[in-house]
Amino acid sequence: MNTVTRPRILVVGAGFAGVECVRRLERKLSPDEADVTLVTPFAYQLYLPLLPQVASGVLTPQSIAVSLRRSKKYRTRIIPGGAIGVDLKSKVCVIRTITDQIVNEPYDYIVLAPGSITRTFDIPGLTDHAFGMKTLAEAAYIRDHVISQLDLADASQDPVERASRLQFVVVGGGYAGTETAACLQRLTHAAVKRYPRLDPGLIKWHLIDIAPKLMPELGDKLGSSAQEILRRRGIEISLGTSIAKAGPEEVTFTDGRVIPTRTLIWTAGVVASPLIATLGAETVKGRLAVAPEMNLPGNDGVFALGDSAAVPDLAKGDGAMCPPTAQHALRQGRHVADNVIASLRGGPMRPYVHKDLGLVVDLGGTDAVSKPLGIELRGLPAQAVARGYHWSALRTNVAKTRVMTNWLLNAVAGDDFVRTGFQARKAARLKDFEYTDAYLTPEQVRAHVEGTSRQE
DSSP states (O other), X not given: OOTTTSOEEEEEOOSHHHHHHHHHHHHHSOTTTOEEEEEESSSEEEOGGGHHHHXXXXXXXXXXXXXXXXXXXXXXXXXXXEEEEEETTTTEEEEEETTSOEEEEEOSEEEEOOOEEEOOOSXXXXXXXXXXXXXXXHHHHHHHHHHHHHHHHHHOOOHHHHHHHTEEEEEOOSHXXXXXXXXXXXXXXXXXXXXXXXXXXXXXXXXXXXXXXXXXGGOHHHHHHHHHHHHHTTEEEEESOXXXXXXXXXXEEXXXXXXXXXXXXXXXXXXXXXXXXXXXXXXXXXXXXOOTTSBOTTSTTEEEOGGGEEOBOTTTOTTOBOOSOHHHHHHHHHHHHHHHXXXXXXXXXXXXXXXXXXXXXXXXXXXXXXXXXXXXXXXXHHHHHHHHHHHXXXXXXXXXXXXXXXXXXXXXXXXXXXXXXXXTTSOOOGGGTSOGGGOOOHHHHHHXXXXXXXXX
């Protein structure tokens, strides 16, 4: 077959789901069976669960950013850019490249794995003053920002300003928020010892969540253990509470409290990528409604998985949907690749079924809570399971070596408190990192595709 007639498989997104799908396609398809293309703004796969450890400086950023161009044996074409719309009728994906060009990429099969973005609400000042924890840049930026608050507090002669710079608020009692608060609190607790003019008692961390329990998926006992660990460290936990208003120097809680702070970190959940809304297809809570085989009913060659797809959780039943976790995304990526190949070759597709293997929460140091296969663990055993799971899930030996080296170095030498300063002159908040205003409406997608077709 020549290159003109080979089927074109387009994978959108280089997260756990997208990369696993691409790697499986490359291994199981011969070069003359199909052309595989991957659309991603960054040519690396980010290991999201370890972002809090990047923010706290335990791991270096490159340790969890696994290069997609490192291997010489892969043949996938990478388009550096972001998908901003999909025309299902014309089988065209609209892409904004990193050079800001808008191009059309036709496909025969498309795998939608664009992931998720931080979920926000209509809270005054939230997107202008809060930091997120969803990207590598955000994690690196937060580390610089937190350390700079210690420097600025040390330099200040105003006790009110000093106190506000040493208070930190994290919103979101899920895994991301809990681990972020835990890891960064350890960082500031260790760092303040190097600032003799600062009173360690002024450093206060607040973890708040609208839910009545912290990490309810862990169960009552482990959830209570995690709360006890955090409270023992001095983190103030407020449940049934959220943010009413955010400003540059203070945050107002829904219970009326006003906390003077320069640091608000927002981790209150995720929503599907705005790309899904451009399809004009049925959604479930913003996620694309797909069949158990992860194909889009009524649209040949369209598959979706990961955080942006409402994949039925057949292992749980009762209409449950698979949670947006790395554990599911990895397995869905491999499974959807098999279904794309089956569709390509005219074979039967199989439904996705996976029983959850458990949960791990790394609270830094020797503190952790884990629930592998339903077994409740605390302390060092839980820490060994948590880090062992993350280490084994890293895709390359280079990444595994870097992460293990960082962990060992941190355990032996302790934390360092260097801030790079590369973004010191440019304030950046939640709205500056995720580019949520870049996407087209379904009507704009259709008009753009039709317009470019007429020009050709």
